[in-house]
Amino acid sequence: MSHPFDDSIALEWLGEDRWQGATSEAYWNMVGPFGGTIAALLLRAALDHPAREGQPVALTVNFCATLAKGAFTIAARPARTNRSTQHWTMELVQADGTIAATGTALFGARPETFAHRPATPPIAPPFETLSRFAGGFSGWVERFDMRFAEGGPETAEVPGPARSLLWIVNDPPRPLDFPGLAALCDIFFGRIIHVRRRMVPFGTITMTAYFHATDDDLAAAGAAPVLGLADARIFDRGFHDQSAELWTADGRLLATSHQLVYYRDPQ
Template identity: 55%
Template structure:
């Protein structure tokens, strides 16, 4: 069977104790390097692959230190501490001659059956099949790997005056393309698959890049398996654009209203 593009992009080969090697994927290329979501996914994949790993990921933070060049890379993985029900990892991605390009930390945990309560509710959106897939033709390569169907806040390239910015909020259906059963690798990538908010607000491409993203996972492997390859409801928004940086928050929901992940990131921009 043909491997899914995401599995090719996040494939890692053991290279000694605590070390993995991988290779960038042209399918997930962004403006100046790999799509940040696939970098986050491959960093998490290193910890997921560790034989001594326990539980499921609860939180993942990735810091983008420098551009990642096309080609091979190495991920050094360190088990920081393992407690009775939590486990902490650190990861560094480097390339020969380029030093460390990204660093990350991840927390895993053994989840137990407890009292549940979800005060949050998913955003309203029209049914998936009634919406048209966002046209990615001619856009950056990684976007073609996602089926995005906007119910609110679709990206429209119509430059706006400084005093009349557009809305930052978007609500859309999101899924891997081609379809792929949801797992933590895919969920960590799709958490960064929202088009950067400044494109929406300014109505045009602006030089921008994620500096740091933290994703919180609110489900376990069984919860992801229950979702299968069904599309997710995504919501992204920003609160402030100021002095070259803006925040971007996101939510990812199953179609039946379960909150699966939330994320927050800080993004550099230049005008």
């Protein structure tokens, strides 16, 4: 039996830089698929393209419109291939012609070089000692076992902290790969909800992920819980930012991601 995440990011090659896919119910959000699956789909469209060279290093996904249930195509074309980096442009178009997402991706060779890691891993109690977030407000949330160490949705404080620290693992378990990592980059609930402690209209409109792990690092990470840290700098006039880090339990930074989130919440 295939994993529901793999079902939700299945693509059929049409040739000429195009893929065919269809939405899946398993990771449904309130009005469309979980954005993480859209990020994973756009990355896959380039990653699995026969002309792709190198490992994923950066991905930007713009969420243009709620993706309607049904079929869609993704165009992914190499814009430029350099000696050790390759730039891609992607576009997801639903059956009625609406462009639902655009994106760009970068791939590169990952030779050994000077390395330096000023960022230190956040400190959290072990996964096993925390209890699972009992979400249930959205189908996709059930596909992850999330355990908050800080800034969970049950925090009583108003305004709540913009910062959250949590363990995340796929349910059912699934070994990490680049599409899975791209999806984890979008897993954090909107910071506006954490701060306001109530639902307001909101949605991520753009996300950029930087991948600091290689294929070998992801193989080593396997299906173990990943520690996610998300925070925001500013909420102002309809938009807020978010920056996030994804760490292995043994302190390797797998990815960093940044978002701009739309919200509407009168004073």
